[in-house]
Amino acid sequence: MTADVPEQTDQEVLALATQGNREAFGKLYERYVAQIYSYIYYRTGNRHDAEDLTARVFMRAMHHIQDYKERGLPVSAWLYRIAHNLVANWHRDNSRKQEISLDDFEIAHQHEDYPETHLMQSEQSEMLIKALQDLPSERQQLIILKFVEGLSNAEIGQIMGRTEGAIKSLYHRTLYGLRDVIGVEVSEIFNED
Amino acid sequence: MGNKQHDFEIGYLEGRLRSALQPVPPRAEFVNNLHKRLLNHGDDDLEIWEPSDTVSPWVLLGIVSGLVMVLGFLIFRHWQGKKILQQVSVV
Numbered sequence: 137m138t139a140d141v142p143e144q145t146d147q148e149v150l151a152l153a154t155q156g157n158r159e160a161f162g163k164l165y166e167r168y169v170a171q172i173y174s175y176i177y178y179r180t181g182n183r184h185d186a187e188d189l190t191a192r193v194f195m196r197a198m199h200h201i202q203d204y205k206e207r208g209l210p211v212s213a214w215l216y217r218i219a220h221n222l223v224a225n226w227h228r229d230n231s232r233k234q235e236i237s238l239d240d241f242e243i244a245h246q247h248e249d250y251p252e253t254h255l256m257q258s259e260q261s262e263m264l265i266k267a268l269q270d271l272p273s274e275r276q277q278l279i280i281l282k283f284v285e286g287l288s289n290a291e292i293g294q295i296m297g298r299t300e301g302a303i304k305s306l307y308h309r310t311l312y313g314l315r316d317v318i319g320v321e322v323s324e325i326f327n328e329d
Numbered sequence: 330m331g332n333k334q335h336d337f338e339i340g341y342l343e344g345r346l347r348s349a350l351q352p353v354p355p356r357a358e359f360v361n362n363l364h365k366r367l368l369n370h371g372d373d374d375l376e377i378w379e380p381s382d383t384v385s386p387w388v389l390l391g392i393v394s395g396l397v398m399v400l401g402f403l404i405f406r407h408w409q410g411k412k413i414l415q416q417v418s419v420v
Contacts (some may be wrong), residue, residue: 158368159368161367162367165364165367166364169363169364170352170354170360173353173354173355174352174353174354177353178353183356186355187355187356187359190359191363191366195367198367261348264345264346264349264350265349265350268350279350280350283347283350284352285352308339311342312339314342315339318342
């Protein structure tokens with residue numbers, strides 16, 4: 137049986153998917169695969185593992201979709217939680233956290249007409265991502281959800297199971313920590329100005 | 330002055346993070362293939378091995394049962410050997 141599910145809300149599509157409608161699950165997949173992949177990519181550092189874990193996220197979601205209990209959580213929060221758990225298992229089982237190479241990251245650069253500016257930005261981005269890698273897992277998760285996924289504190293709170301206030305507090309502590317790690321660089325820029 | 334510099338540093342850092350951490354799109358081929366797997370194949374195709382956090386109780390039961398059997402066999406052999414030796418010495 138094929139159901140056409142155009143322009144439906146996530147909850148409406150989810151309701152169909154929980155009844156075993158694979159077309160509906162496919163719709164959820166289309167909506168969230170890029171976000172989940174991007175999140176996992178920044179947590180693992182390479183495309184191969186990002187693809188493998190993204191596939192596992194959606195396979196696990198498909199297996200458990202009928203057990204999904206409506207608790208007011210958006211579908212995306214549920215998927216991010218699955219992704220977070222799988223990434224945590226990946227780090228634990230493979231002990232690869234220290235093995236992630238910066239070379240694996242395809243740092244997004246804006247196209248610049250000036251190579252020197254481009255190079256400086258590239259180095260700064262690499263330094264930032266290296267500092268990000270050294271953060272505890274929950275702080276990495278927060279920064280990635282905030283900047284890569286563009287989520288609000290409230291949405292991040294739903295994913296991480298915390299209040300909006302707790303996320304805001306953790307966010308500021310994380311930024312101050314990052315600033316201290318790369319503080320020298322920031323000071324240098326101030327001096328240049 | 331100090332607070333202003335802190336705010337500026339944090340603002341600068343947020344800008345750099347926003348610039349460095351751009352979303353990375355998945356390969357179209359990967360997205361399409363996974364979509365097909367999810368939609369077109371049966372549940373059997375979706376079975377994947379995932380390491381579990383704990384050892385299954387059935388595995389534990391199997392290990393304990395095996396140990397009990399081996400131990401029982403060794404005790405039996407030891408007891409039988411003694412019995413045979415006693416019979417030989419009596420003869």
